[in-house]
Amino acid sequence: MKAVKSTATFLRTYSSASKYTYETLAVSVPKKNVYHVELNRPAKLNTFNLPLWSELKQCFNALHKEPECRVVVLSGQGKLFTAGIDLNSLIEYFSKANDIDDPARRARFLYDWMKECQASVTSLEDCTKPVLSVVHGACIGAGINLVTAADVRYCTEDAWFQVKEVEVGLAADVGVLQRLPKVVGNTSIARELCFTARKFDAKEALQIGLVSKVLPDKESALNHALDVAADIASKSPVAVQATKQNLIYSQDKSPKEGLEHIALINMVNHMGEDLTKSAIALATKGEKPEFEDY
Known part of the structure; x- marks a missing residue:
């Protein structure tokens, strides 16, 4: 039987979380001083559209300043963590860029957008609160850029990863090329994954050091992350x-x-x-x- 929260605890949790309302993210406070941020576009496989890029930065900048927040757990709603960038959103954005005739101004438009997306991912590092990520199902493209900016990574046994950008004609430009080699401590395997865009599973992710633990399923992975987060939150x-x-x-x-x-x-x-x-x-x-x- 699940323990029932006291009224005071429930009200504190509700009021703390209700300050953070987003279109593409869900924020809750499941444990004292632990904030849970979920990618919340399950019908779209949590793909990154323009609002998600923007709201990630808003959210983590806000939690950086939130005194009651001491640790953040990051996960995704629905059947997988994220399928990466929303291609329709990407096409729409490049259409806007192509409407700009002058090459210098078109280049500035693209540069400014890339810098905004980079800042969105980097907001996980800029947030002084430790960020623990939980991956279930797929973690593709923008998703692996995102989790390499987290402090700790866990995943489920069914999780798989892919640095997908070269498959869609892009060089990854929001962090994975800079962070993945440092995270895994092996430039050879990091470059292979980025050059080939091949998929790799939870077992390999653990072997190369991308994740620190593999759990049986999403529930157990989230519970583990929340327990670790609560332990961290109890410290100074x-x-x-x-x-x-x-x-x-x-x-x-x-x-x-x-x-x-x-x-x-x-x-x-x-x-x-x-x-x-x-x-x-x-x-x-x-x-x-x-x-x-x-």
Whole structure:
């Protein structure tokens, strides 16, 4: 039997989630300080149309600033995570570009759109709250660009992935070429996947390090992600967010630069109360401390 939420908990959860209403996303708060963002175009296989690109950025920028949000779980509604870009939307967009006669102005129009899409995906990294993604079914094209910007990736046994862009005559331009080699730590396999656009399954995704765990089905994968998210959310948000900031910063920096970055962050954070609370609890083996929203 499922536990029934108290009225106070339900009202808090409802009011927190109701602030975030989108056409292409569904936002809920299934656990304390854990926000669940779902791609919500199941009838269109969660394909990326223009509103979805825009709303992803809006949503993650908002959650970055939301004090009650400490962790985000990202998944997709319906039978799969995402089938990638909405081709009808893409054709419509290029038709608009082709209506611009001057090559310089047409190029600027295309450049500005690409930068907006890049910013949409990068908003997962810019959000200081850890983002845990859950893939079920297919994760194609724009989807794999998206999950490589997440902090942690889980998938189901039936999941499969595809860096599809070369099959539709494009070089991927919203993040997978930059992030996938770093995520898997193997430029050879990353380049093969990007050059060939071949499909690969959950077993291979785990083997190459794209995902950290494979779960039997969507329900178990979401439950696992939410449990991990709740564990992270119980820790100092000051410490967790500083950790993410430094991990992202240090990806393409020298160890010396990364060390200087965390020293500058922690010379402030060490004066905060979270460190004292945690240290006392560990030293006295007392109850786990409660931390203020941040």
